[in-house]
Amino acid sequence: MSAPMKLVVLGLSLSSAWGNGHATTYRALLRAFAARGHAVTFLERDVPWYASARDLADPPWCRLEFYRDLGDLARWQGEIAAADAVLVGSYVPEGVAVGQFVQRTARGATAFYDIDTPVTLAKLDRGDHEYVSPAVIPGYDVYLSFTGGPVLDLLRLRWGAPAAEVLYCSADAAQYRPVPGVAPRWDLSYLGTYSPDRQPVLERLLIEPARRAPGLRFVVAGAQYPAGIDWPANVERLEHVGPADHPAFYAASRFTLNVTRADMVRAGWSPSVRLFEAGACGTPVISDVWDGIETLFRPEEEILLATTPEQVLAVLRDAGPDRGRRIGRAARARVLAAHTAAHRAAELERHLRAAMAHHRHPAGASRSARAEERVSL
Structure with missing residues (x-):
C-alpha cells in the first residue's frame, strides 16, 4: 500500500449542504480518501448562511476547522506548508487570494478542484475572477475538473494549467442505496x-x-x-x-x-x-x-x-x-x-501523487514568479 498522505482542502463547505452541491461531493470523496489511510484537514470559511444550517459539525474521518477571513487563514500556514498536497476548491470566498496564499505557502503539491468547470470558464471569458484567475491557474500543479472531454485540453492550452484531469462527482455507496418498503409518493x-x-x-x-x-x-x-x-x-x-x-x-x-x-x-x-x-x-x-x-x-x-x-x-x-x-x-x-466515492478517491490519490512526483519548484516568491511567467508567455 502507498504511503499515507497528508491533505489539506480549502473548499466552499463541508459542514452544510444547504443550497449547494459541494458539501455532499466533498463528504463522499474525502471520507473515501481517508479510508485509504490518508489524513485530511478541511478548512472552511465561516459564513453565516452555512453556520446557521450546519448538518455535519464534527466528521470522524476528517479534521474540520473554520477561518473567519484571509487574515485568520494565516493561522493554518504551518498546516498548509507541511501538507503533502493542498487542494483549493471552486467558489471558495476570495478564492484568488486564497490560491495565491496556498501557492506561496505550500511546500507540497497544489491542486485546484473545480466542481463548476463550465461556469468557471464562462466567468473567465467575461473577465470575472470570482474564485480563480488566469494568473493563478498556472501556479497549481494540477487542475482537477468535474467536467471531462474537450474542456481538459482548453484548461491546458488556453489557461495554462500544467496538468488537467477529470474528477467527476460520485455517490457514497454506503449512504446512497435502495430503501425497501417505501411506497411511491x-x-x-x-x-x-x-x-x-x-x-x-x-x-x-x-x-x-x-x-x-x-x-x-x-x-x-x-x-x-x-x-x-x-x-x-x-x-x-x-x-x-x-x-x-x-x-x-x-x-x-x-x-x-x-x-x-x-x-x-x-x-x-x-x-x-x-x-x-x-x-x-x-x-x-x-x-x-x-x-x-x-x-x-x-x-x-x-x-x-x-x-x-x-x-x-x-x-x-x-x-x-x-x-x-x-x-x-x-x-x-x-x-x-x-462511479462510487471509492473510485473517485483512488483517482484523486493517483492525480495527487503524479502532481507530487512532478512538483519540483519551491514554495515562496519563486513559485509565484513562475506562475506569472507562464501567463505572460
Whole structure:
C-alpha cells in the first residue's frame, strides 16, 4: 500500500449542504480518501448562511476547522506548508487570494478542484475572477475538473494549467442505496437548488408535464426558488431535503429528473452528483441531453433522455413498474462499477501523487514568479 498522505482542502463547505452541491461531493470523496489511510484537514470559511444550517459539525474521518477571513487563514500556514498536497476548491470566498496564499505557502503539491468547470470558464471569458484567475491557474500543479472531454485540453492550452484531469462527482455507496418498503409518493421528482439557467428546462420537463397531467404527482425540492413561480397544484414544494434523507426521497419517486446548467450543457461531459446518487439508490433518471452522457450511462438501458414535455409524459404514462425497476437496477449497477466515492478517491490519490512526483519548484516568491511567467508567455 502507498504511503499515507497528508491533505489539506480549502473548499466552499463541508459542514452544510444547504443550497449547494459541494458539501455532499466533498463528504463522499474525502471520507473515501481517508479510508485509504490518508489524513485530511478541511478548512472552511465561516459564513453565516452555512453556520446557521450546519448538518455535519464534527466528521470522524476528517479534521474540520473554520477561518473567519484571509487574515485568520494565516493561522493554518504551518498546516498548509507541511501538507503533502493542498487542494483549493471552486467558489471558495476570495478564492484568488486564497490560491495565491496556498501557492506561496505550500511546500507540497497544489491542486485546484473545480466542481463548476463550465461556469468557471464562462466567468473567465467575461473577465470575472470570482474564485480563480488566469494568473493563478498556472501556479497549481494540477487542475482537477468535474467536467471531462474537450474542456481538459482548453484548461491546458488556453489557461495554462500544467496538468488537467477529470474528477467527476460520485455517490457514497454506503449512504446512497435502495430503501425497501417505501411506497411511491411522486411520479416525478426533482432535487436541486434554484438556478436561473436551469429553470427553463425545469419548466419544460417537469412543470409543463404537471400542468398537462393533473392526475400525476410531482415534487421540486431545493432552496432559493423565487416566490413568483406559478407551481401547478400537483407539484409539491420542499424547501430542503438533507443528505441523510436523500435515499428515502429517491425511493418515494417513480422517476427523478436531472437538469443541467446551461454552461455545462454547452461543455458536455458534466454529470451532476444527483445522477450518481439517484442511480446508486436504484431510482430511474430522466435527464436532459448533453454530449458525453452516453459515456456514463447507456440511454434506454441505464437512463432515459428527454428534451420535450411530451417525451417526459410518455415515460410517466407508458413506462410500467417493471421498466422503471429494470432501468433503476441497471443504473445502480453502473454506479457501483464505476462511479462510487471509492473510485473517485483512488483517482484523486493517483492525480495527487503524479502532481507530487512532478512538483519540483519551491514554495515562496519563486513559485509565484513562475506562475506569472507562464501567463505572460
